[in-house]
Amino acid sequence: MGRRATPEVNAGSMADIAFLLLIFFLVTTTIEKDKGIARQLPPIEPPTEAPPLIKEKNLFIVNVNKDDQLLVEDNLMELKDLRQAAIEFLDNGGAPSGSPEYCSYCKGARSSSSSDNPDKAVISVQNDRLTSYEMYIAVQNELVAAYNFLRDRESQRLYGWKFTEVNKAINEGSFKGSEEAAKEKLEAVQKLFPLKLSEAEPKTKGQ
């Protein structure tokens, strides 16, 4: 009954096996990162409530037809000009100085035929049902960009940092310093340029 010592297992091929598995997981890995334009939908209002009256000069109407053409304030417009037009409208600050609606931080043309102040200014987007989704997102993107541009400008003036950058840092958890204080400041900037995007119910096909 001579007991033989168990021979050592050859571990030389271990690396090969591990490599095989590694390559399999390398190939199948998709590190997904979903990003997009966030929106808050308006709740359904009770029918008894009358819709608030908005002066025509405080309304910026963007119309997209079924062929993806833009009609902004009754003028044909290219997509690339939309951002600037929206900025000019929001930043106009047309209310006369001394009135309670006067916008002290606006740097726009102060034309009396455009919006009174950013709080009153409403952008209304109207789509055709046949508008492509690509175009819809492009328009939304440009309008959000207009708001972000103005918010960046104001936060830069008031606090010395950019609204979008700090917001991103907080969302990613990489913000250094007091998040609470920064969030308060973000809200203050948001109040200066509140996002007022309205969407009309789309018209029926091809109208």
Added chain:
Amino acid sequence: MSKFKKKKGGELPAISTASLPDIVFMLLFFFMVVTVLRDTNLLVQNQLPKADQVEKLKKDRAVYIYAGKPSSRYQEVFGTEGRIQIGDKYTSIDNIGLALEEARRKLLPELQDKVYVALKVDGETNTGLVSDIKQVLRERNLLKIIYITTPGNQLNN
């Protein structure tokens, strides 16, 4: 004298590869942990539009809705009209509510009230389909939505 005698032969000693398996295993475990195998099988074409003014979606509180033309292998059966997909199957516009409710219940209980509806819609879809979806969401009181996009800009493609 023999103290400084050169060791015989100028050959380099063989590099030990004994720790190679350990290193490879470390990498392996990393990729095993970060790998997410796709849990939904796409039934629709999904070429997302481009945008750059974006926010990150918190995945743990998201419910996905896909929409677009049926993928090419399903077009013979389902046609080329835009369709909605939730989970693993096509859904009609009337059933979205129920399907969403089902998807929502799979989330963590404490996050179910903060649910985001992530819309992954193909760029060539008509906006009409999207607004139908949004109308249903409003009726269901699921008001937080996010249009998932790919990085880039429509202007300079």
